[in-house]
Amino acid sequence: MNNRFLDACWGKPVDCTPVWLMRQAGRYLPEYMAVRSKCTFLELCKTPDLAAEVTIQPVDILGVDAAILFSDILTPVEPMGLKLDFVPGPVFENPVRSMADVQRLRIPEPEKDLPYVLEAIKILRRELSGKVPLIGFGGAPFTLACYMVEGKGSKDWANIKRMMYYAPEIYSALMDKVTMMDMEYLNAQIKAGAQAIQIFDTWGGILSPTDYEKYVLPYTTRLINGLNRMETPVIHFVKGSGTMLQTVQKAGGDVMGLDWHINLGTARDLLGPGMAVQGNLDPSVLYAPSEVIEQEVTRILDENAGRPGHIFNLGHGILPTIPPENARFMVECVHRISQR
Amino acid sequence: MNNRFLDACWGKPVDCTPVWLMRQAGRYLPEYMAVRSKCTFLELCKTPDLAAEVTIQPVDILGVDAAILFSDILTPVEPMGLKLDFVPGPVFENPVRSMADVQRLRIPEPEKDLPYVLEAIKILRRELSGKVPLIGFGGAPFTLACYMVEGKGSKDWANIKRMMYYAPEIYSALMDKVTMMDMEYLNAQIKAGAQAIQIFDTWGGILSPTDYEKYVLPYTTRLINGLNRMETPVIHFVKGSGTMLQTVQKAGGDVMGLDWHINLGTARDLLGPGMAVQGNLDPSVLYAPSEVIEQEVTRILDENAGRPGHIFNLGHGILPTIPPENARFMVECVHRISQR
Numbered sequence: 001m002n003n004r005f006l007d008a009c010w011g012k013p014v015d016c017t018p019v020w021l022m023r024q025a026g027r028y029l030p031e032y033m034a035v036r037s038k039c040t041f042l043e044l045c046k047t048p049d050l051a052a053e054v055t056i057q058p059v060d061i062l063g064v065d066a067a068i069l070f071s072d073i074l075t076p077v078e079p080m081g082l083k084l085d086f087v088p089g090p091v092f093e094n095p096v097r098s099m100a101d102v103q104r105l106r107i108p109e110p111e112k113d114l115p116y117v118l119e120a121i122k123i124l125r126r127e128l129s130g131k132v133p134l135i136g137f138g139g140a141p142f143t144l145a146c147y148m149v150e151g152k153g154s155k156d157w158a159n160i161k162r163m164m165y166y167a168p169e170i171y172s173a174l175m176d177k178v179t180m181m182d183m184e185y186l187n188a189q190i191k192a193g194a195q196a197i198q199i200f201d202t203w204g205g206i207l208s209p210t211d212y213e214k215y216v217l218p219y220t221t222r223l224i225n226g227l228n229r230m231e232t233p234v235i236h237f238v239k240g241s242g243t244m245l246q247t248v249q250k251a252g253g254d255v256m257g258l259d260w261h262i263n264l265g266t267a268r269d270l271l272g273p274g275m276a277v278q279g280n281l282d283p284s285v286l287y288a289p290s291e292v293i294e295q296e297v298t299r300i301l302d303e304n305a306g307r308p309g310h311i312f313n314l315g316h317g318i319l320p321t322i323p324p325e326n327a328r329f330m331v332e333c334v335h336r337i338s339q340r
Numbered sequence: 341m342n343n344r345f346l347d348a349c350w351g352k353p354v355d356c357t358p359v360w361l362m363r364q365a366g367r368y369l370p371e372y373m374a375v376r377s378k379c380t381f382l383e384l385c386k387t388p389d390l391a392a393e394v395t396i397q398p399v400d401i402l403g404v405d406a407a408i409l410f411s412d413i414l415t416p417v418e419p420m421g422l423k424l425d426f427v428p429g430p431v432f433e434n435p436v437r438s439m440a441d442v443q444r445l446r447i448p449e450p451e452k453d454l455p456y457v458l459e460a461i462k463i464l465r466r467e468l469s470g471k472v473p474l475i476g477f478g479g480a481p482f483t484l485a486c487y488m489v490e491g492k493g494s495k496d497w498a499n500i501k502r503m504m505y506y507a508p509e510i511y512s513a514l515m516d517k518v519t520m521m522d523m524e525y526l527n528a529q530i531k532a533g534a535q536a537i538q539i540f541d542t543w544g545g546i547l548s549p550t551d552y553e554k555y556v557l558p559y560t561t562r563l564i565n566g567l568n569r570m571e572t573p574v575i576h577f578v579k580g581s582g583t584m585l586q587t588v589q590k591a592g593g594d595v596m597g598l599d600w601h602i603n604l605g606t607a608r609d610l611l612g613p614g615m616a617v618q619g620n621l622d623p624s625v626l627y628a629p630s631e632v633i634e635q636e637v638t639r640i641l642d643e644n645a646g647r648p649g650h651i652f653n654l655g656h657g658i659l660p661t662i663p664p665e666n667a668r669f670m671v672e673c674v675h676r677i678s679q680r
Contacts (some may be wrong), residue, residue: 025375029373047676142620156623156624156659157624158624158627158659158661161624161627161628162627162628165625165627165628165629165632166628166629205601207622208603208620208622208655209601209602209603210601210603210636211622212640240580241600242582242583243582243601243602243603243606244601244602244603249404260548260579261548261549261583261584262549262583262584263548263549263550263583263584265581280548281596282547282548282551283496284496284497284498285505287498287501287502287505288501288502288505288506289505289506296550297552315548319496320500
């Protein structure tokens with residue numbers, strides 16, 4: 001069993017820096033596209049054998065040190081009562097706009113409402129045994145609420161911001177419910193065998209540091225506090241959080257995800273030695289020739305300067321048009337160079 | 341003459357904090373829409389009387405302390421030889437992809453190729469005399485190059501990043517030419533009467549701090565150094581630059597534009613007393629009820645803590661769906677609260 005990833009989450013010594021890629025089971029892989037061509041995106045999320053198959057692909061193809069469950073952050077929102085579709089971006093037919101809408105939302109029972117997720121985790125633990133650890137994941141309450149209120153992706157997220165400012169009681173009732181759902185969902189993933197949990201807060205960075213602290217931090221903190229994580233490290237990734245890292249750190253968790261907008265060395269100085277970090281290569285660098293990729297991997301490892309608790313990753317999901325051989329080369333660079 | 345804005349640019353004492361709004365001549369104003377309904381966006385940019393009319397509207401309607409020339413950052417790129425259209429986002433029919441494409445670009449002569457911009461400035465100086473100063477502006481070389489290479493807006497700007505990494509000689513030849521164009525264009529604006537210059541680097545923040553320093557900073561530095569700015573302060577605004585402010589500061593300029601992702605107090609501490617700042621209200625706060633707007637204005641003024649050299653502004657352009665009365669209320673708050 002390759003334990004580099006879990007050891008690094010806990011700040012323990014490792015033989016070389018562990019590495020995985022956000023969205024590593026994805027469209028840039030022809031092997032993924034072959035599976036995906038047979039069903040819709042949601043069907044793939046809901047079919048444990050297929051979800052497990054695409055989860056494992058990058059472990060074999062790229063040589064990464066962790067697998068992350070193939071799913072979507074919005075999967076658990078559907079059984080709350082919102083009709084989900086991908087066209088290809090996510091769309092909810094009935095977004096949440098009123099207190100009545102919030103009250104109609106139910107808290108799913110993961111074993112009953114999301115059995116395919118837990119089943120995929122069980123299959124994966126069997127099939128990955130002796131290889132690499134399995135990461136489970138969920139969206140942070142705020143990011144889920146963004147989609148639930150807006151009904152789809154947005155440039156300025158005007159609807160949820162109007163709700164925050166004009167109807168804070170609806171906003172907090174919604175966030176309470178989403179946080180509760182998230183807690184039960186992620187604890188069920190841990191119970192089914194997830195060996196680490198990553199919380200994705202894709203949209204936390206759209207707010208000012210002040211609004212983040214007021215409208216987001218209390219819920220993420222409650223979520224992380226509510227996870228059964230004696231042996232399960234929690235990675236907290238808030239995209240665009242480089243200007244408010246110490247505020248985000250208050251939410252707790254063991255590993256801070258970093259996008260590519262902050263120097264990793266600066267981030268580590270701000271966070272202190274007690275927190276591991278994950279990141280932070282610009283995903284676009286994988287478009288570059290191999291000498292540039294190697295140079296950037298070296299630079300990030302140099303910025304970490306041998307401090308324990310570094311998991312190498314991209315600063316955001318891998319782009320669909322990246323050549324897989326470039327991703328594989330990056331993984332190889334991380335292992336080779338960090339051994340020096 | 342209301343000199344608050346220029347005084348603050350130079351770090352001089354002011355009677356109250358000056359304020360204007362990025363994109364203040366824009367779609368949120370019915371008065372703007374009335375003019376705009378009679379012509380296309382590009383026609384509006386190219387008709388000095390109309391451009392001057394919409395430039396002045398927010399001065400009268402909102403009571404702001406500066407006017408900014410109505411134009412588009414891509415206006416001067418068209419006479420370089422790229423065919424520009426708005427559909428409604430900007431599109432170039434013939435993007436720049438090869439060294440031959442770069443060599444074909446010409447450096448416009450502002451007086452001959454962009455007379456309507458200079459004419460609008462002259463009209464505005466006459467009509468604004470005794471009211472408020474006039475800000476001229478241009479896109480930073482990198483942001484212009486992003487559109488020129490991509491041909492339109494993009495999520496990941498893959499084409500220009502590939503050019504940076506695979507064909508640095510084409511990239512630098514393009515950036516040299518755009519920087520030269522920018523310098524002549526902005527100097528012509530100063531000569532025609534612009535009393536301050538804002539450089540918009542909307543996309544500088546898509547790069548890591550390391551890549552920004554390597555691929556963007558040298559060109560913006562050269563541009564700012566090349567401006568005839570004895571009496572004309574330069575505002576440098578790089579969206580998403582909160583994690584690399586001290587790097588961006590090396591480009592020079594008198595005022596640093598701040599988006600809303602960094603606390604203004606933190607930014608001032610990083611930049612030191614020698615540089616003024618402009619910002620940094622989240623544009624979405626103008627969706628909020630007046631008590632929230634007042635509270636946020638107060639918070640930002642408190643963060644500045646009376647330091648000289650603060651121009652209040654949004655952290656990005658005003659959104660098209662903002663009620664004009666909210667913008668007016670914000671301006672009134674800034675003046676009233678900063679007098680205390």
